[in-house]
Amino acid sequence: MTLEQLRMFVTVADLGSIARAAEHLHKTQPAISIAIKRLQDEFNLSLLQKSGNRLQLTQDGIRMLPHCRYLLRKQSDLTGLAEHLSRDHERKVELVYDTICQQLPIYDAVINTQRAYPHTELYLSSVARLGALQRVVDGDADVAITPWMHNFHELATFETLPFGQFEVVAVMHVNCLRNLNGEPDHSSHLHDIPLLMPQAFDIDINIEKMMGVVPAFTIRSNDSDTQKALLMKGAGWGYIPRDKVADELASGELFALKLSDVTCSIRGEISAVRKLGQQSGPVSDFLWEQLRLQTEAQGDMK
Numbered sequence: 001m002t003l004e005q006l007r008m009f010v011t012v013a014d015l016g017s018i019a020r021a022a023e024h025l026h027k028t029q030p031a032i033s034i035a036i037k038r039l040q041d042e043f044n045l046s047l048l049q050k051s052g053n054r055l056q057l058t059q060d061g062i063r064m065l066p067h068c069r070y071l072l073r074k075q076s077d078l079t080g081l082a083e084h085l086s087r088d089h090e091r092k093v094e095l096v097y098d099t100i101c102q103q104l105p106i107y108d109a110v111i112n113t114q115r116a117y118p119h120t121e122l123y124l125s126s127v128a129r130l131g132a133l134q135r136v137v138d139g140d141a142d143v144a145i146t147p148w149m150h151n152f153h154e155l156a157t158f159e160t161l162p163f164g165q166f167e168v169v170a171v172m173h174v175n176c177l178r179n180l181n182g183e184p185d186h187s188s189h190l191h192d193i194p195l196l197m198p199q200a201f202d203i204d205i206n207i208e209k210m211m212g213v214v215p216a217f218t219i220r221s222n223d224s225d226t227q228k229a230l231l232m233k234g235a236g237w238g239y240i241p242r243d244k245v246a247d248e249l250a251s252g253e254l255f256a257l258k259l260s261d262v263t264c265s266i267r268g269e270i271s272a273v274r275k276l277g278q279q280s281g282p283v284s285d286f287l288w289e290q291l292r293l294q295t296e297a298q299g300d301m302k
Contacts, residue, residue: 003075006068008032008133009047013065016054051220090281096132098143099224100241101270105297106145109288109290113283120283128223129198136275142284143291148271161272161288163295170257170264171245172237183255187262194219196227196238203239 011021012032022029040047047061057065093113097106106124114122118279126133135141137156145163152158176193178280179181184190195215219236224244231238231245248254257264272291274280280288 001039001042003033004071006072008035009039010065010068010072011057012036012048013057013061016056018055032266056190089117090120090283092123093122093143093281093283093287094125094135094141095127095143095145095287096127096135098130098147098270099126099128100147100168102164102243103162105291105294109287109294112290113287117283118284122287133273136273139275142274142280143287144273145291146271146273148269148273155278158273159276161282161295162269163272163291163293164270165267166270167242167265167267169242169245170237170239170259170262171231171249171254172257173231173234173254174252175234176237185258185260187259190237190259191216193217194236196221196230196236196240198222198227243250 008021008025008027011025012018015021015024018029018032018036021027022032025032036048043060043064044065045060046058046063048055049058050056095106095110097103103126110122110124114120125135125141130146131147132141132144133152133155136144136158147166148160172184172190172193179193180189194217197215197218197220215238219230221230224240227238227240228244230236231240232248237257242249245254249256272288272295274284274288
């Protein structure tokens with residue numbers, strides 16, 4: 001059995017005629033007839049039968065056809081992979097994004113890249129606490145989608161692409177008001193209530209200094225889903241991405257704090273980031289361009 005015999009059999013089955021198959025494959029009719037006869041002899045099965053002016057599959061042929069298609073597809077995949085590697089296309093590209101970032105444009109860019117370069121393995125990872133940027137700094141990821149401050153250029157030489165905005169707000173569950181005398185307007189009113197905070201950032205940032213908060217008690221989690229669950233349980237108050245709790249703020253389950261002595265809302269940039277001086281291949285460059293197109297599309301929709 002050869003792949004060429006399988007291809008002839010599949011083509012005859014699809015077109016219902018040796019003559020049409022011969023024209024399609026640029027073969028002679030006798031060559032196709034001989035190939036299919038040899039295939040049937042090797043299988044010891046009858047795969048095709050005459051029905052009027054067409055050749056139709058026998059019951060055995062019906063069973064065999066999908067397996068033949070599968071083998072031809074695997075051969076095509078193997079040929080494509082060999083060609084992919086011979087052109088020095090990357091075997092693996094990794095995109096990592098911070099959990100604070102909007103993800104839909106990321107997914108579209110990844111899907112388009114996979115379709116253009118199906119033989120490159122694409123790794124998509126989510127991390128918290130500015131870990132995405134650190135992964136790029138360390139050379140462990142090709143591209144990061146991350147909150148961005150211009151002083152991050154001190155860490156390495158980056159190429160950046162604006163990717164949107166984020167807002168972090170201070171919130172509390174309405175049940176926490178039962179232990180307070182009305183809605184708090186100063187951080188001292190929250191002295192006995194734990195502040196729900198991230199664990200240590202992967203990049204050196206002091207959240208207490210940034211927000212102007214000196215908490216007496218803290219509960220530290222390593223992801224925003226855990227932080228939100230604790231907020232919904234009334235375990236304390238904390239800073240969390242607004243889009244993470246938009247529904248709960250709208251329903252009144254959570255309310256945004258307005259404290260006179262500390263920062264209660266921080267808005268900032270989100271950027272796609274990659275490290276300059278680190279060799280990039282065609283797949284990584286294509287992904288970068290797809291991210292650019294997605295951000296431009298998002299901007300046109302506003």
